[in-house]
Amino acid sequence: MVTLSAPTVSDHVALAEIELCGELMIAASAAIGERLSADRIDEVLDVKVSTDRTTVPRQGEHRG
Structure with missing residues (x-):
């Protein structure tokens, strides 16, 4: 028999990631x-990209 527990924060995070x-x-x-x-x-993903130079570059992006 499977016992269902109350939803946790990690459940909500996992559902958002899915x-x-x-x-x-x-x-x-x-x-x-x-x-x-x-x-x-x-x-x-509705990501707002900052043009600030202190941000981490995307994969494959090269700074000059």
Whole structure:
């Protein structure tokens, strides 16, 4: 018999992560081309990108 416990904070976090992964999969399946651009990923995840130089660069991004 399975005992169900009360939802925890980690349950809510896990559900939010699953929802975001689903959004990315939907966007990827609708994308033209092989990969989603970093800008498109930010748009799907509703990420506000700062142009401040103190931010960490995205993967593959090179600063000059």
